[in-house]
Amino acid sequence: MRIIITLFTLYVLAACSSAPPPLQYYLLDSPAKVSAPHTQTKRQIRLELLPLPEYLQQDGLVMRLSDSSLHVSRQHLWAQALQQSVPQVLVDALNNHQQVRFVTQSEPGALQAAERLVIQIRHLLIDQQQGAILSAQYWLLDQQGSIHFQGSFNQSQQMAQDGYPHAVENLQLLLKNLAAQIQTEL
Secondary structure: OHHHHHHHHHHHHHHHHOOOOOOEEEOOOOOOOOOOOOOOOOEEEEEEEOOOOHHHOOOEEEEEEEOOEEEEEEEEEEOOOHHHHHHHHHHHHHOOOOOEEEEEOOOOOHHHOOEEEEEEEEEEEEEOOOEEEEEEEEEEEOOOOOEEEEEEEEEEEOOOOOOHHHHHHHHHHHHHHHHHHHHHHO
16 A cells, blocks of 8 residues: 555656646747838828737637637747737738838827728637638728728638647738738728
């Protein structure tokens, strides 16, 4: 009996001493890509991102397990809040257009922009079957608040590999595709 108790105690101690899995941090925007300064731009548009859905207002990457079930990772985390990184990714992608300069709300001079591009992200997540998913709506408003155009974006990107790093790359790609769709409507 004493041997059984000793073995059980050793088993419990071994289980308690195992290290938790390491935390992984991911950037949505690329630190290597810095937007070049624009000169002689005729038109400036301020990008405004509406508040993200509650489930995206936390650090963990989100995976949809079924139509109504989400898993928020506690080991795979965003290095920066999505509310700040999503607009930066979009502005970097949108600024490929030569006649228009997009600025985030936090940039100097953003309040002088006469036009506003308002974006509402409805879903930005990973799905076990569909891959990466982005669903959004957007509106281009003039200084008086009149809508010049509006649109919606619903796209998924199948993942060629497993893992969160590849999923983050696909989420970046979807945001760039959203920017490309908006550019075609300008």
